[in-house]
Amino acid sequence: LIEQPVAKTFHLGMFDIGKPLGKGKFGRVYLAREREQGFVCALKVLYKKELLQGRVEKQLRRETEIQSNLRHPNILNLYGYFHDSKRVVLILEYAGQGELYRHLRKENRFSESKAAKYTAQMASALRYLHRKHVIHRDIKPENILVGTYGNIKLSDFGWSVHAPSQRRTTYCGTLDYLPPEMIVPRTPGNSYDEKVDLWALGVLIYEFLVGEAPFEDTPVATTRRIARGDMNIPSFVSAEAADLIKKLLVVDPQKRLSLDEVEQHPWVVKHCRKSEIISTCKKS
């Protein structure tokens, strides 16, 4: 868009469209520049036909309602949205370093200090969300982007809800990040609360440090291992990091660490010294 000549410059009203950033089931995301002020953004273009067929228009409505009211350095900003007869277009913040899971696959696993920095930023984003009684419910590397300055941006609020909640739509993604209470409903009517995001944070930290999810297995075995919290942490993971993971991957939701305790955990504090917290650990 800026440097490389765009093969064909077609615009969507007030935007110049640049390179495609990726394809999804229901549409595509493009790099774009707004014409008046010239600010760069990402346009998520969704096709109404596919949305109706996929019966995901309700999730899209939730994604736009929830995300457009959020403002946090570690949450991808949704500036607005518009639609024409065929498409719905979300105007999203452009994350300069792309999708976190590509970085994780490329590096195989992150260093303890990088993983701790991302953990502090995730805890900060989740504290902000939970204060607004929003549960993300779909935390995984695929839904996290990396901003221009290397800070993470939580995105994709298609599965977020207001707490407490009872799941109605069938989940058709990976089981790896689902907590026991969403797999084996203990409580009648299987309601659950923000603690599902704390479980997912534990799975995320494990995956940052080990390079694969803790309960990764066949679907049946994964379900059984999640229900029992049956995982083992390789010995190359430091004792402090292992301690934090074990205190998040607790079957009983009420016994999981709180976000404050995550931010104050020795492993996080050690890698995010006060000075750094101002510049990198929390700010974008």
Ligand SMILES: Clc1ccc(CN2CCN(c3c(Br)cnc4[nH]c(-c5ccc(CN6CCOCC6)cc5)nc34)CC2)cc1
């Ligand atoms: Cl409908 C739909 C379509 C595609 C997708 C998958 N991605 C979701 C996230 N998308 C991005 C969004 Br939203 C906001 N900012 C972004 N920035 C980027 C991005 C930025 C930079 C790159 C280039 N790489 C960066 C890492 O080093 C190698 C080069 C690649 C992607 N992708 C997005 C890209 C597409 C999800 C839903």
